[in-house]
Amino acid sequence: MKVVFMGTPDFSVPTLQELINSEHEVVAVVTKPDKPKGRGNKVLFTPIKEVAISNNIDVYQPQKLSEKDFTQAMEHINPDVIVVIAFGKILPKRILDLPKYGCINVHASLLPKYRGAGPIQWSIINGEAETGITTMYMDVGLDTGDMLLKEAVKIEDTDTGGSLHDKLSNIGAKLLIKTLKEVQNNTIIRVKQNSDESTYAPMLEKSLGNINWENEAYKIELLIRGLNPWPSAYTYLGNKILKIWAGKVIDDSYDGKPGEIVDILKDGFIVKCGKQCILIKEVQLQGKKRMSADAFLRGYKLEVGEILGRR
Template sequence: MRIVFFGTPDIALPSLYLLNNKHDVTAVVCQPDKPVGRKKTPHAPPVKAWAEENGIPVQQPTKLNDGTFEAWLRNENPDVCVLVAYGRILKQPILEVPRLGFVNLHPSLLPKHRGPSPIHTAVLNGDTETGVTIMRLDAGTDTGDILLQKSMPLPPEATTLEMAMELATLGAEMVMETLEQVEDGTAVHVKQDGSLVTHTRMFTKQDGAINWNQPAEVIHNQIRASIPWPVAYCTYDDQPMRIHGATIAQEVVQALPGTIIRIEDEALIVATGKHAVSIGSIQAPGKKVAAVADYQRGNPFQPGDKFEDG
C-alpha cells in the first residue's frame, strides 16, 4: 500500500522501520526542527533524520489547515496514513484524504489515559499494566474506534523511557497486523467505553519537582516517570540536584522529610513523608550523572544533611 507516515520522536521509529520494509512509504510528515542548546541550533526530529537517511521525502508543515497541506496530501494519493506520536491535531478534511483513513498508535489501553502523556501518567500513577491501542483516527482526542489492543505488565521499577521503547516495539508489530486487516477488509471496529475514559495532560518541568513530604511510593513513581525528562529534582545547598534512580526503602523513619538518615555503599537513604527512598544516582549542577558511590568520593554527603523540595 501507499502510505504517508506521520510521526516525530524516537517512539515512532520502530513503526516506520517495519512499514518501510513492507509497504511503499511515499513521504513522512513530522514537526518542524526545534532549536537546541545555547545557540538555538535547529535540530531535526528523529523521524526526519531517519527518513532523509533512507531517501524518503519529508514534510514539516507549520500550518495544517490552510488548504496547502491538504492539497499536498491529496497529491500523494495515499491508501492509508499511519500516525505515531506526531504531536499535532488533524482536522476532518485531512482525515478524509486517504482511501482507507488514518490509523493511529496510542501507547495506553484506551479509553484510559487519552491525551499527550499516557506513558508518563501510567508510570506516575503506579499502574501495574499498560499497553498499546491501534485505533481509527478521528477529529477527537484519542476517541476513535479501537482496531487492536494488547496489554503488557508495567514493572514497579520501570521508567518512562524504558516503557516507551517497549511499547514502541509492541506497537510497531500491532500496526503491521492492523494494516493487513484494514487492507483486506477484515478489521473490526470497537467503540470506546465512555464510562472508562481518563485524560492526561502535557508533562512539564514542574512535574519533576520533588516534595519530600509525599510518601516514598509517590516520590519513587515521580522519579521514574520523569526519566528521560524532566528528571526529578530537589535542592541541596540552594543548588538543584537531579535524582536519576531510586527505590523504595520500606522502613519506619523518625526524621524530617528530605533528611539523609544513613549512607550505604551505593545509596543515600532519605526520609520522606512515609518511609524512605534509596537514591542510587544523582546529578549535581553542571555535572554528569553519577552513581552515589562515585559522588561520595569527591563531594561526600553526611548523615543528617537535608535535601529541600524542588
C-alpha cells in the same frame, strides 16, 4: 497500500522503519518543522525526517496542517491510509476524511485509559500494573476514535519512562502492520471507546519532577522512575538542583522530618518521606555528570540531618 506517515520523535521511528520494510509503500512523511537547538542554535532534523531522507521519501513540514499547499499536496498524493504516531499536531477534518482506509493512530496506552500526550510516563507514576499499545481510527477528538487492536505489556518494578518507551515503540511497530493487514482484508473489528472509563495523561512539565518529600516513599519512587530520563525528578541540595535518577523504598523506620537525610550508607543515602524512607541510588548535582550515589558521596560530603528541598 499507499501510506502517508505522520510522526516526529524517536518513538515513531520503529513504526516508520517497519512500514518501509513491509509490502506497503510509504509515499510521504509529514513531521514537525525543524527547530534550532543547543547553544549554537544548530537546526536539527526530527528523527523521522532523518529516516525519511535516508530512504529517499518526500518530507513535508507544514506549520499548520490546514495550509492550502499542504492540503493540496496530500490530495494529489491521495494515500490509501495515513498512519499517525506521536506526531504532536491535531489533524483537521479535511485530512482525516482524505484516505480510503482512514487515518490510523498508534497510541501508547490501553485506551480509553491515558488519552493525551504523556501516557507512558503517567502509567508508571500512577503505579499501573500494565500498559500497552492501541491502534485506533482517528476522529476530531483527542484519542477518542474507535479502537482496533491492542497489545498489553506488564510494567516491571525496574521500568523507567525510558525503558517502557522503547518496549512500546517496538510493540507499536509490529501491531501497526498487523492492523493494516486486517484493515485491508476488511476483517478488522472496530470497538467504540467508553469515555466514562477514560483518564487523561497531560503533557509533562519540568515542575512535575519537583519531589514533595511529604508524599509516601513508594509514590516518590514511582515519580523518579516515570520521569527518567525526562524531565527527571529533582530536589534541592542547598541552592543547587539535585536530580534523582534512581531510588529504592526501604522499610527501616527512622525518625526525622520529610526530606531529611537520616542515614548515609556505602551505596547511597536514606531520605525520610511522609511515610517510610527511600534509599537514593543515582543522582546528578547541578553542573555535574550523572553518577551512582556512592560515587557522589566520595566527592561530596553529605551530613545526616541535612534537609533536601526548598526551604
